[in-house]
Structures are given as C-alpha cells and as structure tokens.
Amino acid sequence: xxxxPAPQTPPLPYTPDYPIRTERLDLRPVADxxxxxxxxxxxxxxxxxxxxxxxxxxxxxxxFVASRSTRTTLRESGDGLQLAVVVRxxxxxxxxxxxxxxxxxxxxxxxxxxFHPDHAGHGYATEASRALxxxxxxxxxxxxxxxxxxxxxTASARLLERLGMRREGHLRENEFLDGxxxxxxxxxxxxxxxxAQQHPAPRQ
Numbered sequence: 419x420x421x422x423p424a425p426q427t428p429p430l431p432y433t434p435d436y437p438i439r440t441e442r443l444d445l446r447p448v449a450d451x452x453x454x455x456x457x458x459x460x461x462x463x464x465x466x467x468x469x470x471x472x473x474x475x476x477x478x479x480x481x482f483v484a485s486r487s488t489r490t491t492l493r494e495s496g497d498g499l500q501l502a503v504v505v506r507x508x509x510x511x512x513x514x515x516x517x518x519x520x521x522x523x524x525x526x527x528x529x530x531x532x533f534h535p536d537h538a539g540h541g542y543a544t545e546a547s548r549a550l551x552x553x554x555x556x557x558x559x560x561x562x563x564x565x566x567x568x569x570x571x572t573a574s575a576r577l578l579e580r581l582g583m584r585r586e587g588h589l590r591e592n593e594f595l596d597g598x599x600x601x602x603x604x605x606x607x608x609x610x611x612x613x614a615q616q617h618p619a620p621r622q
Contacts, residue, residue, distance in 0.1 A: 428558065430522075433491040434499070440549050443542060445501040447490045448514065452502050453483045455511035459534035468568035469532070470595070486514070492558075495522045503533070503546045512537040517550045525561035527554040531577075544580050551581065555612040562608050568593070569601030578605040582615050 437444035448456070457479035459465050466473045474482065486500035498518040504511050513533030520526040529550045533543045554560040567574045569588065579585075583605040591599035 431491045431493040432558070434553060434557070436490075437504075438501070438549050438553065439506075440545050442506060443546055443549070444504045444506050445515065445546060445549055446504065448483055448486045448500055448502050450483060450487065452511055453480060456483055456502075456514065459513070459536075460532070462535065464535060465532060467596075468571040468574070492519045495519060503542060505542070510537075512542050513546070515546050515550060517553060519558070525559065527558065527560045527563040529554075529563060529565050544577055547577065547581055551607065551612060555609050560609065562606055564604055564606035566602055566604050568595065569603045575603060575605070581607070582611065583607045584611075 437446040439445075457474060457476065460474040460479050460482065461476075463473050471478075489498050489500040491497070492499065496519070498516055501515050501517075502511050503513045503515055513531060515532075516528075516530040518528040518530075520528050529547055531543050531547055551563060554563045564586070565578055565583065567578075575585070584607065585603065586606045587604040589602040589604070592602040593600045
C-alpha cells in the first residue's frame with residue numbers, strides 16, 4: 419500500500435503572525451530595546467552553565483540582540499526564529515526561545531530556551547516551548563521536533579518531559595564544556611505524538 423502524501427508545508431518565506439500568544443505570554447521578535455532585560459540573565463554564570471557560551475559581557479549581549487533581532491522569518495532549511503518571551507500582563511521580558519527549521523525535505527525542527535532564573539517556577543518556559551511545538555507541528559506541518567541539552571541539566575530534561583517529549587539518545591562525553599567532557603541528551607516528539615496529546619483517546 420502506498421504511503422499517504424505528506425502534509426503540505428506553508429510556502430517560504432514563512433513569518434509567524436506576531437506576537438505568538440499563549441495564555442499568559444507573548445512571543446515576539448527580539449528588539450534593540452530588549453538589551454537590558456536580556457543582559458540581566460545572559461550575564462549570569464548559572465544561566466550559561468549548560469550553554470555553549472560563557473556568561474555574556476555587555477558587548478556580547480549587544481551583539482546577541484543585534485544578530486537575533488533579524489531572526490524573524492524562515493526562508494530555507496537551517497533558518498531559525500529567536501523570540502523574546504514577555505509576560506503579557508506586566509510587560510516583563512522573562513527569557514528568549516529559539517525555533518530552528520532543521521530540514522524542509524525531512525520536515526524536522528528544533529527548539530531551545532533560556533530564561534531568567536528569577537522568574538523560575540511559574541511555568542513560563544514550558545508554556546513558551548509548547549507554543550513552539552504548536553508552531554512546528556500545526557503551522558509548519560513538521561514530522562519531528564527535537565531538543566538537545568547538556569546531560570547534567572536535569573531541570574531542562576524535566577521541562578521537556580512535561581511537554582511530552584521522549585528521551586531518545588544519550589551521547590557519552592559528546593561535548594567539551596567548562597574544561598571537561600560532558601554528555602549530550604536528545605529529546606524528540608513526532609507529529610502523531612503531538613496530535614495524540616492534543617486529542618487523547620476517550621477512556622473506555
């Protein structure tokens with residue numbers, strides 16, 4: 419039996435209808451005015467501990483804001499969106515998230531997130547990341563979305579598990595970080611798993 423045709427992805431270039439709104443949050447492009455808010459957490463050692471960069475000095479934060487503010491549209495495989503996460507009621511920027519269109523041919527995407535630790539415990543990272551999954555699976559009709567993290571980052575692993583993503587791989591000493599070898603862990607979700615999560619089967 420032949421396989422059913424793949425869902426049609428939207429024509430490129432693709433720009434989301436900003437802001438992407440969730441129950442409490444607005445996800446919008448990074449702007450020059452976001453420098454102070456982003457620098458406030460990107461400069462902190464505990465934030466960069468499991469990232470691929472050292473804590474940002476002022477120059478690095480300004481370069482980050484300038485370069486990421488252009489990441490608003492997907493034009494080809496490898497392009498990404500970098501979005502500020504703002505609490506709608508207060509207007510407070512609490513973090514930033516990344517969506518990457520890894521492969522148009524294979525309908526693959528990736529997500530990432532960095533949040534201010536002072537705003538932890540409110541579920542903002544989970545809520546924003548779920549919006550990225552919705553964008554990938556429902557707007558872009560992707561087949562698979564994954565996230566990679568440092569194996570020591572148990573808080574991030576718990577977040578991905580709350581989203582319903584599966585732990586697919588554990589790469590031993592795959593990265594050299596902070597002067598030593600670190601493991602990398604891969605989580606992923608398929609489109610059919612996303613659909614099942616949104617429309618669970620009724621209990622018998």
